[in-house]
Amino acid sequence: MNSIVANAKKLNSSPAKSNKVDRSAFPILDVKNLEVTYFTDAGRAVALDDVSFSLKAGEKLGIVGESGSGKSTLALAMMRMIKSPGRIESGKVIVGGDDLIELSPEEMRQARLQKISYIPQGAMNSLNPVIRIGAQMVDAVRAHMPDESKSEVYDRCINSLRSVDLPASVFKMHPHELSGGMKQRVCIAIGILLQPQVIIADEPTSALDVVTQRQVMETIDKVQKQINAAVILIGHDMGLMAQFVDKVAVMYAGRLVEVCTVREMFTDPKHPYSKALINCLPNLKNKGVFQGIPGLAPSLLRLPGGCAFNPRCESVMDICKTQRPEVATLDGGRVVTCHKFTGEA
Amino acid sequence: MANLLELQNVSKVYSKGLIKPEQTTALQPFSLNMGEDDPTILTIAGESGSGKTTLAMLLLGFIKPTTGQIIYRGRDISTLRGAEKLEFRREVQAVFQDPFAVFNPFYTVDHLLTVPIKRFKLAKSKTEAQDKIDEALTAVGLRPEDVIGRFPHQLSGGQRQRINVARALLLKPRLLIADEPVSMVDASLRASILETLRNLQRDHGVSIIYITHDLTTAYHIANSIVVLYKGAVMEAGDVETVITSPSHPYTQLLIDSIPWPDLEQRWGKDKIFTRENDGAENGCPFYGRCAKASDSCKTLSPMFRIEKYQAASCYLYKDRPVVDLDKLSETLPV
Ligand SMILES: Nc1ncnc2c1ncn2[C@@H]1O[C@H](COP(=O)(O)OP(=O)(O)O)[C@@H](O)[C@H]1O
Ligand SMILES: Nc1ncnc2c1ncn2[C@@H]1O[C@H](COP(=O)(O)OP(=O)(O)O)[C@@H](O)[C@H]1O
Ligand code: SF4
Ligand SMILES: [Mg+2]
Ligand SMILES: [Mg+2]
Numbered sequence: 001m002n003s004i005v006a007n008a009k010k011l012n013s014s015p016a017k018s019n020k021v022d023r024s025a026f027p028i029l030d031v032k033n034l035e036v037t038y039f040t041d042a043g044r045a046v047a048l049d050d051v052s053f054s055l056k057a058g059e060k061l062g063i064v065g066e067s068g069s070g071k072s073t074l075a076l077a078m079m080r081m082i083k084s085p086g087r088i089e090s091g092k093v094i095v096g097g098d099d100l101i102e103l104s105p106e107e108m109r110q111a112r113l114q115k116i117s118y119i120p121q122g123a124m125n126s127l128n129p130v131i132r133i134g135a136q137m138v139d140a141v142r143a144h145m146p147d148e149s150k151s152e153v154y155d156r157c158i159n160s161l162r163s164v165d166l167p168a169s170v171f172k173m174h175p176h177e178l179s180g181g182m183k184q185r186v187c188i189a190i191g192i193l194l195q196p197q198v199i200i201a202d203e204p205t206s207a208l209d210v211v212t213q214r215q216v217m218e219t220i221d222k223v224q225k226q227i228n229a230a231v232i233l234i235g236h237d238m239g240l241m242a243q244f245v246d247k248v249a250v251m252y253a254g255r256l257v258e259v260c261t262v263r264e265m266f267t268d269p270k271h272p273y274s275k276a277l278i279n280c281l282p283n284l285k286n287k288g289v290f291q292g293i294p295g296l297a298p299s300l301l302r303l304p305g306g307c308a309f310n311p312r313c314e315s316v317m318d319i320c321k322t323q324r325p326e327v328a329t330l331d332g333g334r335v336v337t338c339h340k341f342t343g344e345a
Numbered sequence: 346m347a348n349l350l351e352l353q354n355v356s357k358v359y360s361k362g363l364i365k366p367e368q369t370t371a372l373q374p375f376s377l378n379m380g381e382d383d384p385t386i387l388t389i390a391g392e393s394g395s396g397k398t399t400l401a402m403l404l405l406g407f408i409k410p411t412t413g414q415i416i417y418r419g420r421d422i423s424t425l426r427g428a429e430k431l432e433f434r435r436e437v438q439a440v441f442q443d444p445f446a447v448f449n450p451f452y453t454v455d456h457l458l459t460v461p462i463k464r465f466k467l468a469k470s471k472t473e474a475q476d477k478i479d480e481a482l483t484a485v486g487l488r489p490e491d492v493i494g495r496f497p498h499q500l501s502g503g504q505r506q507r508i509n510v511a512r513a514l515l516l517k518p519r520l521l522i523a524d525e526p527v528s529m530v531d532a533s534l535r536a537s538i539l540e541t542l543r544n545l546q547r548d549h550g551v552s553i554i555y556i557t558h559d560l561t562t563a564y565h566i567a568n569s570i571v572v573l574y575k576g577a578v579m580e581a582g583d584v585e586t587v588i589t590s591p592s593h594p595y596t597q598l599l600i601d602s603i604p605w606p607d608l609e610q611r612w613g614k615d616k617i618f619t620r621e622n623d624g625a626e627n628g629c630p631f632y633g634r635c636a637k638a639s640d641s642c643k644t645l646s647p648m649f650r651i652e653k654y655q656a657a658s659c660y661l662y663k664d665r666p667v668v669d670l671d672k673l674s675e676t677l678p679v
Contacts, residue, residue, distance in 0.1 A: 066531045066533055066534075067502070067531055180393075209392035209393055209558055210392070210558070210559075210560075210599060210602040210603055210604070211392065211598060211599065211602045211617065212392075213602070213604070214602040214604075214612060214613055214617070215617060218613065236531050236532050236533075237532055237604065238532060238606045239561070239603070239604035239605055239606040239607075240604045241606075242604065242605065242606045242607060242608055243604040243605075243611065243612050243613075244604075262608070263608060266606070266607075266608050267608075276533075277532075277533060278606075280532070280533055280535075280536045281532075281606040282536070282561045282562065282564070282565045282606075283561075283605055283606055283607050283610075284564070284588075284589065284605065284607070284610070287564060287565055287585070288543075288565060288566075289565075290536040290537065290539055290540035290543065290565070291536055292533065292534060292535075292536035292537035292540070293533045293534075296501055296503075296504070297501070
């Protein structure tokens with residue numbers, strides 16, 4: 001291990017690095033104070049602002065928010081795949097004790113798929129159409145394990161296809177021979193080839209029908225159990241979150257405004273934005289009631305002063321217009337970023 | 346009661362390839378009436394490939410049916426010419442899935458709204474045109490000053506979609522075909538667009554055909570529903586009945602797979618089932634995925650009436666009275 005990593009390990013306070021302690025009780029993933037900015041012609045936009053959360057092995061976290069709120073930016077930052085004009089300004093992404101931000105580019109390349117893997121938004125439509133599925137999988141393994149024998153690599157790919165409920169014959173097929181749901185499963189199979197500790201799926205089912213969506217989510221659930229990974233599901237469908245995740249993080253204008261268990265979110269949302277999100281959901285009991293959230297998501301370049309949500313907030317107070325609310329941890333460990341709760345922390 | 350719209354045995358088969366044409370039946374013979382006097386919201390639901398957009402294109406006269414006729418206010422739409430055709434183009438409006446697609450990126454929003462006013466001569470002066478535009482924008486919950494003079498990329502998806510609805514409203518249509526209007530819009534913005542559509546029907550007397558793969562929104566906005574699968578009607582009826590107690594195994598699977606935002610209502614109670622489609626090519630389109638299929642399902646089932654406002658094309662209900670295909674509308678409340 002190189003010295004930067006060793007150094008990073010010393011600095012980080014995550015208990016997971018100790019070999020003597022039972023790892024399962026501690027976070028496998030610890031994101032701390034992550035900040036990302038994009039430099040545009042119109043100015044500097046803070047797309048991720050002081051984002052922190054942690055996740056244990058086997059846990060599922062949902063990240064919800066309107067489009068443009070920074071969900072994909074968060075995933076890309078965790079993968080260290082932010083491209084210019086964007087930049088990670090500060091923060092840590094600790095996976096199994098190592099801070100990814102401190103890794104050399106080569107080490108980070110190795111960490112992708114092995115420690116943390118990312119199924120990008122629209123991945124199923126970006127499989128290379130002229131290359132067989134098998135070759136695309138083999139390439140991914142080869143890049144990480146140049147020493148593995150041909151038959152080991154093949155077995156690894158076939159096992160991965162099997163665990164997402166695809167027949168081995170898919171190995172020899174081209175993407176156009178597969179349905180949407182099958183293509184999405186191929187992407188998951190690639191994501192789990194090297195049994196990562198963290199899997200991030202960015203809106204994996206938004207283009208799929210409900211039945212296929214359910215099958216894909218059942219597949220993710222199954223492979224997660226097999227490899228005991230932590231899963232992050234990015235999306236804007238609260239229904240999917242209710243059915244799938246353990247914890248929910250709500251993103252608004254680049255900040256996590258609330259992080260809590262899915263039960264807390266649905267029975268007792270604290271942040272006014274979370275409340276509004278929950279209230280605008282259609283269910284079987286509120287037929288014909290249409291409750292949208294008034295106003296529009298702000299542009300990152302022209303964020304309202306104070307709390308970014310204040311122009312749309314039902315509970316807005318004077319302080320909200322001038323002072324930025326800090327992250328407050330409430331009883332039970334849930335986190336809210338709102339002046340209504342800063343006193344309680 | 347006069348009919349606004351009448352579909353008589355309308356079907357659509359696409360042929361691809363010149364030498365050895367490959368045929369896809371996108372819509373099996375389909376009949377439907379919508380009355381002129383009671384504006385209603387009818388949902389056409391089904392997963393992708395079930396023939397929903399084909400039906401929309403047929404209704405708008407953009408493609409020709411392979412069999413059957415589409416009658417709008419007493420006239421076969423394929424025979425409309427000149428002034429009558431222009432009238433039809435004004436009275437039957439459409440809103441599509443992608444709110445970007447209809448916008449020309451080089452023109453401001455105003456352009457999109459003034460063109461139809463000129464084309465259909467809806468205003469005598471510039472001020473009258475402006476008043477009409479303001480009125481339509483306000484009706485869909487937009488502040489004119491927020492959107493007028495802006496380019497499409499300066500608006501959110503939800504705003505663009507509402508401008509599409511405003512454009513439709515400007516023309517005071519009798520019938521609006523909305524093909525997946527909220528599929529590409531954030532969940533938090535869906536409610537206001539759906540409410541806008543509902544108000545069009547309730548306050549402006551517009552009949553709406555709401556096309557969707559999302560049964561949750563269908564439940565909230567529609568009065569009646571037709572569930573399509575591979576171009577065939579699987580179930581039809583009152584939206585409340587069909588969604589809270591679906592009778593066709595396909596509808597049951599769809600409803601069981603809805604991710605309701607409700608912790609007490611779990612999805613996926615029924616396991617997903619598949620079987621070999623042996624010899625059932627002309628039978629029930631759902632045969633290969635149906636756990637309850639029997640040999641009789643290898644021929645297509647007629648529609649059986651289960652309730653006054655519920656019918657399903659499934660032999661499980663063979664003891665019930667048959668609904669003739671051209672009487673499907675009798676199972677749809679307005
Ligand atoms: N390459 C980029 N250059 C400039 N701004 C960007 C870039 N990528 C994303 N952004 C901005 O960052 C914000 C968050 O985007 P994104 O993370 O894609 O949001 P989400 O995934 O929640 O829809 C948006 O306001 C977007 O405009
Ligand atoms: N222009 C076309 N040429 C050939 N086949 C088509 C065409 N448009 C649609 N289809 C086929 O018709 C069927 C129904 O498609 P569509 O009406 O688009 O369904 P939906 O809108 O429910 O997804 C599909 O099998 C589709 O592939
Ligand atoms: S800080 Fe103020 S404006 Fe922001 S969400 Fe809380 S109450 Fe509303
Ligand atoms: Mg995104
Ligand atoms: Mg369609």
